[in-house]
Amino acid sequence: MRGPICAAAALLPGVGEGRLAGHRESCLRCRAHDARRRSLARELAALGAEVAPAPDTLQAAVMARLGPQDAVDPRRALAARAVARHAAAAAVAVAVLAVLLAGLARRHSRATV
Amino acid sequence: MPGGVQPDERELLARARSGDGEAFGELVRRHQETVYTLALRLVGPDLAADVAQEAFLRAWRALPRFRGEAAFSTWLHRITVNTAWTLRRRDRRHLTQPLEGDFEDTAPLPERAGELAEARAGLLRAIAALNPGQRAVLVLRDLYGWSGAEVARELAITETTVKVRLHRARARLRSLLGGER
Numbered sequence: 652m653r654g655p656i657c658a659a660a661a662l663l664p665g666v667g668e669g670r671l672a673g674h675r676e677s678c679l680r681c682r683a684h685d686a687r688r689r690s691l692a693r694e695l696a697a698l699g700a701e702v703a704p705a706p707d708t709l710q711a712a713v714m715a716r717l718g719p720q721d722a723v724d725p726r727r728a729l730a731a732r733a734v735a736r737h738a739a740a741a742a743v744a745v746a747v748l749a750v751l752l753a754g755l756a757r758r759h760s761r762a763t764v
Numbered sequence: 765m766p767g768g769v770q771p772d773e774r775e776l777l778a779r780a781r782s783g784d785g786e787a788f789g790e791l792v793r794r795h796q797e798t799v800y801t802l803a804l805r806l807v808g809p810d811l812a813a814d815v816a817q818e819a820f821l822r823a824w825r826a827l828p829r830f831r832g833e834a835a836f837s838t839w840l841h842r843i844t845v846n847t848a849w850t851l852r853r854r855d856r857r858h859l860t861q862p863l864e865g866d867f868e869d870t871a872p873l874p875e876r877a878g879e880l881a882e883a884r885a886g887l888l889r890a891i892a893a894l895n896p897g898q899r900a901v902l903v904l905r906d907l908y909g910w911s912g913a914e915v916a917r918e919l920a921i922t923e924t925t926v927k928v929r930l931h932r933a934r935a936r937l938r939s940l941l942g943g944e945r
Contacts, residue, residue: 687938692906694887698805699907705800706813710792713820717785721825 777836781827788827792820795837799844805903806848808892815851819844845904845918852896890940898933901926906934 675681771790779787796816803815823843830839891899900919904910905926912930916923 687942688934691934691938691941694883695902695906696909698884698887699903699909701801702797703801703804705796705816709796709800709813709816710789712813712817713792713824714785714789716817716821717788717824718821719825720783720828722828 773836777827777830777832780824781830788824791836795840796820798837799840802841802844802903802908803848805891805907806845806900807852811848811851815844815848818851819847822847841908842918845900849900849919886941887937890937893940894933894936898929898936901929902933902937905930 675685771787773791773794776787776791780791799819800812800816803812803819806812807815819840823840826843830836834842891902894902897919901915904915904918905912910918912923912926915921916926919926921929
């Protein structure tokens with residue numbers, strides 16, 4: 652991340668990284684900005700390494716609420732659902748076919764009477 | 765576990781995956797501080813215990829599906845982030861929790877302890893002042909060192925959004941701290 656002046660300079664056409672680096676070396680504001688940025692990054696990383704004590708009751712509260720676990724393999728449940736879907740579609744197709752055949756049979760019997 | 769050899773985490777996981785609550789209890793004991801701390805950073809003290817508890821329960825339910833592709837702690841942290849995100853949405857009252865005073869130093873006190881503690885309290889106040897979206901991204905990227913892609917995946921946002929939020933969060937933090945220091 653660049654300092655405020657470097658950032659502005661970067662917007663100007665024809666300003667290369669070399670010139671920016673040179674500017675950063677000599678610009679007190681940019682150097683101060685970079686130093687603040689690095690210091691903040693260090694402080695944040697240090698905060699991430701800290702660990703807070705958990706409440707004494709946390710483990711007991713979790714253990715008191717343990718319920719059933721999910722299925723071992725979610726693919727089995729998905730496969731079962733897919734089979735059920737296909738079976739339902741096949742049943743609908745058979746029913747439609749049966750209705751059509753019954754209609755045809757009725758027409759045929761009327762025609763022959 | 766006094767008087768005995770501590771069971772290997774893999775063994776505990778295998779037992780917990782097959783429904784052994786006692787083994788899972790031991791895993792909770794081992795990971796509760798890191799999970800609670802992550803929750804604390806993400807949602808503040810009022811909601812952190814709820815998030816940690818819910819995260820462990822979700823982990824228990826999902827454990828049979830845990831394949832060990834990532835470390836158990838990494839998997840647990842992902843669940844914690846998701847849980848924090850869900851519970852925070854449910855409980856909008858906890859948008860900006862004061863975070864100061866929630867962390868205990870385990871390291872020996874340095875000479876400049878007072879000054880450092882004050883600086884850290886200021887940093888925690890500044891983090892707490894960020895909006896939840898910016899705070900989550902900053903915590904995961906700058907405190908925990910997650911990659912942009914990991915943060916994007918876990919928060920269900922794009923990597924571009926991660927970059928924008930991070931940039932704004934850092935700028936806001938610098939501006940808040942500039943006023944304090």
